[in-house]
Amino acid sequence: MNGLPISYYNLRRxxxxxxxxxxxxxxxxxxxxxxxxxxxxxxxVSESGHILKDGFVLFTDRTEYIKILxxxxxxTGTKIKFHVMAKGESYWDVAVRNGITVETxxxxxxxxxxxxxxxxxxxxxxxxxxxxxxxxxxxxxxxxKKLLSVRPNGxxxxxxxxxxxxxxxxxxxxxxxxxxxVNNYIEGLYGIKxxxxxxxxxxNFGSMFGMRSDPFTGMMAFHQGLDITxxxxxxxxxxxxxxxxxxxxxxxxxxxxxxxxxxxxxxxxAHCSQLISKPGDHVTKKDIIALLGNTGRSTGxxxxxxxxxxxxxxxxxxxxx
Numbered sequence: 001m002n003g004l005p006i007s008y009y010n011l012r013r014x015x016x017x018x019x020x021x022x023x024x025x026x027x028x029x030x031x032x033x034x035x036x037x038x039x040x041x042x043x044x045v046s047e048s049g050h051i052l053k054d055g056f057v058l059f060t061d062r063t064e065y066i067k068i069l070x071x072x073x074x075x076t077g078t079k080i081k082f083h084v085m086a087k088g089e090s091y092w093d094v095a096v097r098n099g100i101t102v103e104t105x106x107x108x109x110x111x112x113x114x115x116x117x118x119x120x121x122x123x124x125x126x127x128x129x130x131x132x133x134x135x136x137x138x139x140x141x142x143x144x145k146k147l148l149s150v151r152p153n154g155x156x157x158x159x160x161x162x163x164x165x166x167x168x169x170x171x172x173x174x175x176x177x178x179x180x181x182v183n184n185y186i187e188g189l190y191g192i193k194x195x196x197x198x199x200x201x202x203x204n205f206g207s208m209f210g211m212r213s214d215p216f217t218g219m220m221a222f223h224q225g226l227d228i229t230x231x232x233x234x235x236x237x238x239x240x241x242x243x244x245x246x247x248x249x250x251x252x253x254x255x256x257x258x259x260x261x262x263x264x265x266x267x268x269x270a271h272c273s274q275l276i277s278k279p280g281d282h283v284t285k286k287d288i289i290a291l292l293g294n295t296g297r298s299t300g301x302x303x304x305x306x307x308x309x310x311x312x313x314x315x316x317x318x319x320x321x
Contacts, residue, residue, distance in 0.1 A: 032161030043068060043167035050134075056144070056181045057134045057169065062111040066122050068169065077154030077173025079127040080108070085117045088212075092205035092321075100129050102321060106186055107131040107179035115189065115317045130175040141172040144181075150174045189318060196239045196319040197285040199269060199305055200292060203230035206302055209315040215299045225268070225306035226316040232273050232301045234292040237285055239267050239307070239320055244281040244289065253304065254296020257289045263309070270304040271296050 045068070049061030059065035069080060083094060091112075095102045106112055108124045126132055131148065135141045141152045152172035182190065206227035207215075214221040238259045245266075246258035253270035257277060260266055273293025283289055294301045307314045 033164050036162050036165040040165040042165055043169050045168040053181050056140060057136060058110045058183055059134065060111055062121065065111060066124065069124050074155040076132065076171045081125050082122055083125055084122050085119055087119045089117060090208055091117050096204050098125050100126065103178045104129045106182060110183060113183060113185035115321055128175055130173055131177055131179045133172045134169045135172055147180055148174050148177045150177050192318055193321060197237055198320045199236050199239060199303055200228055200230050200234050203228035209317065224313055225304050227302045227304050229302045230292045232293055235288045236269050236290045236292055236303055237287060238283050238289055241284045244277045244279050244283060247275045247278050252297040254298060255293065259283060265307060265309050268306040271298045271302060
């Protein structure tokens with residue numbers, strides 16, 4: 001035995017069984033791959049339905065994308081449901097109703113190119129906040145992990161039985177983060193957003209900029225700003241650094257503050273319950289200029305925000321979403 005704890009006979013038997021196990025494993029793997037190659041319906045993505053941004057897939061074809069997600073038989077890392085946008089409904093309505101952020105909706109629907117929702121389009125809604133990422137392969141998932149510093153969830157890896165039946169796409173989900181790879185349209189809006197500040201920290205978007213049914217007359221009328229609902233007394237901050245040009249009462253707007261900013265921008269904050277700033281004050285994004293209220297022509301506690309430049313009104317969504 002030459003000092004060995006087991007005999008050469010036992011070693012030869014162990015090696016024999018190892019060869020048998022290896023051969024059986026080979027046939028199991030080969031059989032599984034042959035079966036999947038013949039019977040598995042793989043996920044296929046058209047060349048025209050997506051673009052590559054920094055090596056990551058961004059779907060441009062909404063119909064194809066939603067169809068793939070609806071028929072996806074693997075774990076995406078979070079539950080996904082689907083919703084058809086109704087007339088007058090905004091992405092903020094959907095986000096608030098489902099307890100997620102608009103950025104989560106944007107990440108889960110990479111075909112979105114505007115913050116103004118289209119009627120009758122179908123969108124995907126993740127159960128949790130985070131980034132839903134289409135992956136060419138598992139390497140995409142780990143590349144994004146390095147960028148977001150968050151571990152991916154979901155079944156984004158192909159098994160050893162799918163070597164000849166690889167899907168074009170799999171999904172991974174990164175919980176609690178915002179997307180950093182978006183289409184060029186949304187990327188442009190991100191650039192604007194980074195320069196401006198949401199006036200109230202925890203308010204929800206109510207009536208949007210544009211045509212709406214007037215809550216007092218019932219007639220269609222143009223709404224010049226964006227309403228952010230909240231509780232009376234919530235702190236209101238300016239969207240950007242500037243000089244207070246007006247602080248007082250205005251018919252219809254109630255207690256209001258107007259701030260002049262660089263590059264000709266002017267912002268208005270109406271229906272306040274109390275004014276904190278006064279004309280001539282230099283204010284920053286961190287300063288409190290007023291408290292949210294219900295004064296003037298108002299149907300409930302909110303701040304009405306208007307943004308204009310050189311006499312032209314702009315949709316506040318593009319600045320403070």
